[in-house]
Amino acid sequence: MNFDFDTETAEMRDMVVRFARRDLGDGTAAHDPEDFRRRWQLAGKQGITGASVPAAYGGSGLDAVTTAALMEALGYGCPDQGFAFSVAAHLFAAVMPITEFGTEEQKQRWLPSLASGEAIAAHAITEPEAGSDALSLRTRAERKGDAYVLNGSKCFTTNSPVADVFVLQAATSPGGGFFGLTTFVVAAGTPGLTVGPRYDKVGLRGSPMADVYLTDCVVPAADVLGEEGSGAGIFSSSMKWERTCLFATYLGAMQRVLDSTVEHAREREQFGRPIGGFQAVSHRIVDMTVRLESARLMLYKAACGLDAGSDDEIAPALAKLAVSEAAVQLGLDAVQLRGALGILGGEAETFLRDALPSRIFSGTNEIQKNNVARALGLGGRRSRKLRQR
Structure with missing residues (x-):
């Protein structure tokens, strides 16, 4: 067991601390979506928003330990913990599921822009009646030909006011338990997907968060992540990343x-x-x-x-x-x-x-x-x- 980082990782940590102190601000200013995206893109140029994404898809290709070290440096250098939280939620709850379970077409379509900071991802699972009981989602996805029609709502969705893409969980087999959920990758602006007003929170104020509403939102079957019924497994995998590296x-x-x-x-x-x-x-x-x-x-x-x-x-x-x-x-x-x-x-x-x-x-x-x-x-x-x- 070696408790010391290697020279390369230590230098990377120092670089991230310097960058965060210089360019990311302290989070005391009122939320400005344009400034948020500006800072996000700067973090992307430093390799932060795609830290654990393979280099083949535009990421930094870091392992979990090195990614955690980078995130620790981000938290140390950036007094705006809300911004750091948003970056980590984007990477571990939304981008890593695409990395680990996406088709080659999905990876090529989404990962380069998400890793580079050009695009922002949000993970939508929590609902008013399904928080800790994640298997009891009321958002439904009904198969119709080559597409699914989604109806329902999500709450407490980090990054939703600024997101370009949503990794979203819905029930395809209501009452089906672990195999009743399916994950979808849904582009912002898809008809039927709307985002509510930004929350005013006690903490993490630099992280934009809001409700998400789905009304007859048509999503192509090609945008299912993994397979139908694999949503709970995908969610569990993402939580291992989030509960550790975030x-x-x-x-x-x-x-x-x-x-x-x-x-x-x-x-x-x-x-x-x-x-x-x-x-x-x-x-x-x-x-x-x-x-x-x-x-x-x-x-x-x-x-x-x-x-x-x-x-x-x-x-x-x-x-x-x-x-x-x-x-x-x-x-x-x-x-x-x-x-x-x-x-x-x-x-x-x-x-x-x-x-x-x-x-x-x-x-x-x-x-x-x-x-x-x-x-x-x-x-x-x-x-x-x-x-x-």
């Missing part, structure tokens, strides 16, 4: 906030000495460090599993749990250690707001615990995967 952006943001908190504790004086000299402060900072380093190890272990082709469901779930819980607690600690300054607009309170959603998206932390418990054989027959670990 959360690496939070590792970077946590490190950035921890660094500034240490600096604050060194410089802020009370009772004639720096507050970092008080045990209550220093021990809290040590606890922040322990949580961050522990979460980082778990995330890179999950990334190693992705590269090895492991079908382990436990490591990505634990990584998501560890990073999100550590992020929220680190945000709370950073606010507390700044005192009254912590509740004013600034890095600590912004990060705390951005951290709060991390316990909900990509499957709530309660669902992750259910997944791990099931894999451990709790409440049912012991998992064969567990016995082989």
Whole structure:
């Protein structure tokens, strides 16, 4: 086990940090779709929006560990965690499914522009009545000749206000369980697909998000991703990428906030000495460090599993749990250690707001615990995967 990045990866991380600090902004300005796309295209030129896409389709061709390292650098250098989140959601929830399950025609059609930053992708699965219960989608896709007709609605769809293409899940066999869902690749502007107003959220404000509506939306059968009935499997595969590599952006943001908190504790004086000299402060900072380093190890272990082709469901779930819980607690600690300054607009309170959603998206932390418990054989027959670990 080597816990150090090679020279090439370390140089890439430094490059991404410098780029993000220089060109991506802090996310405090009001959302401007044109500026968002401008920054997106800059990230594309740096190879970020297509990091894990094979070079044959215009991507950087990075493995999961190196991709996670790049995403961590993005989170560290870009104070706009919402923008970093949007880039990661585009890549892992939408682009990687096309990469792994698309036909050659679909890959040639979509991946070059998605990898280069010319196009933006959104993944639409969550519905008002189907959040954690993803197999109970009400959006229907009815086969009619050489096309499907989609009707329904999606909510909380990241990037939908600016997306050029949607990777969308619908039920082709209602009540069919795991094999009842089908994935479609739908171009923005397709008749019958509309996007609602942009949400105003407590955190991740730099990430545009809205509802998506489908009304007699006709999608050619050639735009089915994978095969009919394979939607749940495609979704599960994308979640392994998302629960691992997307959360690496939070590792970077946590490190950035921890660094500034240490600096604050060194410089802020009370009772004639720096507050970092008080045990209550220093021990809290040590606890922040322990949580961050522990979460980082778990995330890179999950990334190693992705590269090895492991079908382990436990490591990505634990990584998501560890990073999100550590992020929220680190945000709370950073606010507390700044005192009254912590509740004013600034890095600590912004990060705390951005951290709060991390316990909900990509499957709530309660669902992750259910997944791990099931894999451990709790409440049912012991998992064969567990016995082989």
